[in-house]
Amino acid sequence: MSVIKRNRCTITALNSRGLGISNLDSNIELPYTIPEEIVEFEEHIYRNKISYSLLRIIDESKNRITPPCRYFTICGGCSLQHLEHNYYYQIKLANLKRVLAEYNVIATTIHNINFIGAENRRRAVFKAVKKHEVLFLGFKKLHSNQIVNIDNCLLLTRELSDLIPPLKNTLQKILSDKEKCKILVTMADNGIDLTIEIENNNIISTEAKEILEYFAVNNKIIRLTIINNIKWNLIYLLEIPYILFENIAVKIDNLCFLQVSKESDIILTKLVNDIFEKIKTPNQFQIADLFCGRGTLTIPASKFGIVDGFEMEKNSVKALANAIKNTNLKTTIYQRDLFIKPLEWDELNKYDVVIINPPRAGAKQQAFILSKSTVKTIIYLSCNPESFARDAKLILNNNRYQLKEITPIDQFYWSHHIELLAVFELNIEVF
Numbered sequence: 001m002s003v004i005k006r007n008r009c010t011i012t013a014l015n016s017r018g019l020g021i022s023n024l025d026s027n028i029e030l031p032y033t034i035p036e037e038i039v040e041f042e043e044h045i046y047r048n049k050i051s052y053s054l055l056r057i058i059d060e061s062k063n064r065i066t067p068p069c070r071y072f073t074i075c076g077g078c079s080l081q082h083l084e085h086n087y088y089y090q091i092k093l094a095n096l097k098r099v100l101a102e103y104n105v106i107a108t109t110i111h112n113i114n115f116i117g118a119e120n121r122r123r124a125v126f127k128a129v130k131k132h133e134v135l136f137l138g139f140k141k142l143h144s145n146q147i148v149n150i151d152n153c154l155l156l157t158r159e160l161s162d163l164i165p166p167l168k169n170t171l172q173k174i175l176s177d178k179e180k181c182k183i184l185v186t187m188a189d190n191g192i193d194l195t196i197e198i199e200n201n202n203i204i205s206t207e208a209k210e211i212l213e214y215f216a217v218n219n220k221i222i223r224l225t226i227i228n229n230i231k232w233n234l235i236y237l238l239e240i241p242y243i244l245f246e247n248i249a250v251k252i253d254n255l256c257f258l259q260v261s262k263e264s265d266i267i268l269t270k271l272v273n274d275i276f277e278k279i280k281t282p283n284q285f286q287i288a289d290l291f292c293g294r295g296t297l298t299i300p301a302s303k304f305g306i307v308d309g310f311e312m313e314k315n316s317v318k319a320l321a322n323a324i325k326n327t328n329l330k331t332t333i334y335q336r337d338l339f340i341k342p343l344e345w346d347e348l349n350k351y352d353v354v355i356i357n358p359p360r361a362g363a364k365q366q367a368f369i370l371s372k373s374t375v376k377t378i379i380y381l382s383c384n385p386e387s388f389a390r391d392a393k394l395i396l397n398n399n400r401y402q403l404k405e406i407t408p409i410d411q412f413y414w415s416h417h418i419e420l421l422a423v424f425e426l427n428i429e430v431f
Contacts, residue, residue, distance in 0.1 A: 004043045018079040018416030034061035063087040076142035078414040103389035109405040120261040122187035135172040170215040174208040184254035188241035191222030195254040245299040250323040269300040276304040290356040302329040312337040342366040348373040362387030367394040378424040
């Protein structure tokens with residue numbers, strides 16, 4: 001990578017990815033900056049592609065603070081630790097409103113952001129490599145494949161952060177030189193689930209299995225799995241990991257979808273409860289939960305009526321169906337790919353409430369069909385304001401619905417991401 005030139009600029013705004021925009025050129029995006037700061041940067045070229053890197057802050061913003069993490073700007077996991085607390089939330093809320101405005105989506109009420117701070121994330125995906133007898137484990141550097149070696153992470157639960165040093169020590173013993181692996185870890189409600197994907201075809205030795213089992217027993221691991229060239233090897237099993245949704249245990253694994261923290265589940269459950277309690281109905285609600293996963297919203301909603309859950313991932317369908325099998329919940333779970341086969345107009349119209357929680361890409365086709373339905377209330381949970389705004393515009397397009405409220409949830413602390421829960425209500429005046 002060669003340096004073309006150095007230059008100075010003033011940062012005018014932070015874009016939706018948390019990068020500072022230059023007053024010189026909108027293509028110049030600089031991480032770890034703040035609007036109104038004067039900075040020096042380098043322009044690089046590699047394989048005919050131009051990129052930019054921050055050299056130093058010449059004139060600091062009054063909204064800049066000392067980042068709490070010693071790996072900040074080295075590790076690419078966080079992007080906004082340098083923002084003062086109140087300003088951080090102003091930026092996040094402003095970016096959400098900007099995206100909505102770009103799609104001409106108007107909400108009657110946008111609530112304050114629900115805050116989920118550090119030491120709460122229950123999941124992580126680490127990368128590791130052994131080089132010259134040194135084990136590097138951590139997250140990738142920003143815009144790079146280089147692994148930043150860490151010993152702790154302020155975002156993770158204390159149990160997962162404390163796991164990093166002994167995990168590094170264990171991998172140091174079992175990996176060969178230049179051998180790489182990916183580590184997936186989840187803090188379940190009954191212990192830690194750990195999966196290690198190793199990029200080789202070697203048979204796992206008896207010695208390596210013994211080392212891993214010793215590590216599991218001494219570090220509150222309840223399940224440890226090695227994936228070696230797509231072959232699964234269960235090394236240690238004390239219990240099947242599970243997450244509790246309103247005291248119902250749903251089995252999980254490191255590949256399934258979950259909210260990133262227990263606090264997220266608690267906030268979402270309260271929001272769903274509040275929404276249903278505000279809606280009046282003489283009978284039990286008929287409810288559909290689309291992209292229901294393992295029941296984050298399905299189980300709370302089931303207190304208020306009869307729920308049909310739809311999910312395309314078969315292991316999630318099986319886990320949720322088994323969890324509710326011996327309960328008194330009036331809930332049925334169906335395996336269905338809603339991208340290929342969304343619920344049609346006549347299917348939707350039998351429901352009073354539809355909950356929809358699609359992946360980051362959103363659910364464009366399902367949103368279009370919902371816009372023509374007679375569903376009284378639509379609850380839309382999204383981790384991507386861009387795809388939400390696009391889908392919301394579709395739902396609102398026929399003037400059958402009003403977007404009554406949006407509740408932002410900052411479960412991706414110190415990043416540009418934000419979760420939101422929105423409520424659409426059918427406009428009875430159109431009938």
